[in-house]
Amino acid sequence: MNATTADTLPYSRLRDMAVTERPQERLQRSGPTALSDSELLAMLLRSGTQGHDVLAVADKLLATAGSLSDLLSWTQNDFLRLRGIGKVKALQLVTVMELARRVLAASGSTTPQLTTPAEIANYCRPHTLGLAVEKFWVLCLNRKNRLLRKIEVTSGTATATLVHPREVFRAAIKEAASAVVCVHNHPSGDPAPSAADVRITRQLREAANIVEIDLLDHVVVGTPAADPIGLGFYSFRDAGVL
Template sequence: MAELESSSNRLLSLAANERPQERLERQGPSVLSDGELLAMLLRSGTSGRDVLTVAQGLIANAGSLAGLTRWTLKDFTRHKGVGHVKALQLLTVMEIARRVVLSENALPPVLENPQSIAEFCRPHAMGLAVEKFWVLSLNRKNRLIRRTEVTSGTAGSTLVHPREVFREAIKEAASAVVCVHNHPSGDPAPSAADIRVTRVLREAAQTIQIDLLDHIIIGSPAADPVGLGHYSFRDAGVL
C-alpha cells in the first residue's frame, strides 16, 4: 500500500498494523469503516488532503456510502481530491454494487403479496433520483415473467398510460400484472396523481381481463411515517 502511505500523513501516523490494508489482510473487510473501504479504492489523496479525509468527505457529502450510488461523474469530479480517472473508477464500482444487488435467482420469484413485491423491486429503485414506473408481468401462479420499465420522469412526475402498461402484459401473455413506481423522496405515500392513475389502470384491467394484482409505491423505511418503506394500493382498498 505504498501509494496510499506516501500521500497520507494520517496513514503514516498510524501504527503499521493499524493501517487499513494491514487490518484488511489480517481480519477481513468487515472490520474496516466505510471511509476506510472507500480509501482503499481511492488509493491516494491529494496535496493537503490525505486519502482518508477525501474518502470521509465523499461519504459525508453523499449522506452515506449508499448515497454514492446516486452520484454522477460530475458529482464525483466536483469533490476535491477526485480527478476524472478516479471518478470513473468510483462510478464503475457503484454500478457493480448495484448490479450485484440486482442479480436475480435462476428461478423467477413468486410475487403474491406487497412485501415480496417491495423486496424484489427495492434494489431496482435504489439510488434513483427520478421516478420510474415498472410493469411486472406474471403467469397464472404469480411467478414473474418479465419486469419492464415503461416510463422514466423527473422527480415527482411519472406519467403512465394504460396502453403502455397492458401492451407489455399482452406481449408477454401474462395472466396478471403488478405496477410499481418509486418515490425518490423516500416517502411512499401516494399523491393525488398516483391515486388517479391507479383507478384508471383498474378500469383498464377489468376491460381487457388481465388482473391488476397491486400497485406498489417504493420508498424507504426511514422516510415512511409507518416504517414499511412501501405503499400498497391493494392493502389500502383501492384495488
C-alpha cells in the first residue's frame, strides 16, 4: 500500500472495535461515567466524515482545546477550524456548550452569601465563560451579604469606558441594597487590573461614600490558567484599594 492510498483511507478505530467495546454499547451497559472525555465527545458528534473517524475527530478536538472545560469558550468558527467538523456539528457543539454554561450558572444557591473574593469569583465565573467582550455586573447584597440580585450594568470592549458610578449605584438603590460588589471580566483570562480598572474603582469608592452604600469589593474575573499567580481573579479589597 503506497502512502497516497494510506492517507485517503478513513480511520478505522471505531469500526474495528469489538461491538461490546464501542462507546454506545458501553454507555448503555455501564453509564456515562464509563466513557472517556473523547468518547463522550464522540457520542455528541455521532459520526465522522470521509477520512475522519469520529473517535479521531473527538481526540483531535480535545487535544486542540486542552480540556473539556476549555471547550466552553469555543465559538462556531473555532469548531469549524477542525477537519471533520462541519456546520451542523459545530452548531450542535455550540449548543451543548451553552447549555453547560447555563447549568453551571444555575447550579449554586439563588441567594448565595458572598463574603470572600474567591466566593464572588466562583459565583460569577460561569457567567463569564466564553465572553469575547468585557461585561460589568453589580451584585446587590443585603445586610448579611446574601445576594438580592445580580445586574449586568454594561457590556463593551476592553478599550471602552465600561461603567459610570451612577449606573452602579442607581441599580443598588433600586434594589434597596445594603452593600454592593462590583465584578467585571477580562476576556484574555488574565485578571490583572488595567489603569482604567484602578481609576473606576477609586471613583466607585468615592461614590459609595456619598450614597452611604458599602462597596465591599471590586473583583476582576479571569481564568486560573491565564493568571500568573494561578488564582483566576483579582480583588481590589485584598489589594488595599478599597
